[in-house]
Amino acid sequence: MAGPSPIHRLNPLTKLLLAAVSTILAVVLGGLVAPAVIVALAVIVPALIAGILPRLLRTALLLSLPIAISVLLVNLLFYPAGREILFQVGPIRATAEGLGFALETLARIGAISGAITLFYLTTPPAELVLDLERRGVPARLAFVAIASVQTVPAMVERAAAITAAQRARGLDTEGSAWKRIRGIVPLAGPVLLGSIAEIEERTMSLEARGFTRPGRRTLLWSPPDSGTQRAVRWLLVAALPAVVLARATGWLPA
């Protein structure tokens, strides 16, 4: 099935491996330069080729913003080894060391969320399932992986529908923080119970469609692969332990 760009058309396993290796390298290498290089080469350039850069930046930002804010505040204001004071508010001191550590962590978070978002935006779940199945991964395992990814947007959609329905019947979910918190209570029950009921009916439907049959399913098609992509995947797999080893022995500085 043709995708809109060369990045979309890459084999899902190549993109999955790229996201995984980018994530591991960002964590292992640390610092500011390495995550920045990863973001530039493994996120920004592919996103430009795929024509999804604005959407990727928006999604990655939404994904990482809550944790980024907490990382920045906690490290800037409460870094235990902080000595050089930038500013002080009462007993709370913002330190340069804390800011440095926060920026390094933010660089890692940026690289990780960028890599994951690139994979998510350029890979339809169905393609990943088919490719994993073709490689011998049991259909059930592949399905569980995809279902887990799809659970969050499905629950968000359900919550939005229930919120709209309850607002239409007079529930006040806007205004003060206390009002908003109170608004969650009548929302949580229907969302959770509805999701459980939906899972039960989906399970029945899958069973009735022969999903639990032992043995291989017949695949109508599978995402294309190439010798070049296979070589790149092996290169990534081989390079990863080498880089980790170089970093652990101090040969590769942060």
Added chain:
Amino acid sequence: MLSLEGVTYRYAGTSRPSLRDISLTFGDGEVVGIAGRSEAGKTTLCLVLSGLAPRTVGGSLSGRLLVDGSDAAPLAIHELAGRIGIAFASPATQLSGVAATVYEEVAFGPMNLGLPRDEIIQRTDEALTALRIEPLAARDPARLSGGQQQLVAIAGLLAQRPAHLVLDEPTAQLDPQGTRLVGEALTRLANGGASIILVEQKTDLLAAVCSRVVVLDAGAVARDGAAGDVLGDERLSSLGIAAPASVRLRKALAQAGAGAAQLAVLDEPLR
């Protein structure tokens, strides 16, 4: 042929049975309508007939489900999947969630059954054509309307070509045209020898496609007979079922003083 012999079924954690001593036989090529008020046991009957209760749903069942004369108890659910198909009222939960296109969604069941590729393609094409949804083939199933999703779900069921089909309010989200297409597809399947059990609130559809109607009340069979007899029964409303439009029209005309010759016009096919 699909048969229930003295079936009583109770959901886990309940003391009252949802089905009580049900004995019914659904012959090959027969389209049987199931009607009844809410909580009469219609959906439970579908789950038992498809083998999902108690295998997947849990609960306890006494009596026997016979598929083509053989006891279904030793069969696993995937073994029943190729022989008995079931459709539910809610379309979204019937979609696999892993198919990128409507075509793949319809092919999902036959793919699971491990059928040869060519046969899957042939069945999928036929199912799409039967419900006239070929133009949707390349669309994302998740982005369709509820009615379109329901047609896709039913097409997926047709592609499995089960010998027995259990449909729990399959037209709940369909417009009149979609309802008519489903009715036509069911009639074609029945002509091909499939036994079809159709749970429906729309008694007009039951009157149009069913040769026999069973009415459930409080988990037991209250009426079982020819569709015309059961749906024309004066006591139907006391069982929580609205009579079909044709029956109500006939009654209104008779009350207005129409004679037998005038009422006979209702039996003529529309031109």
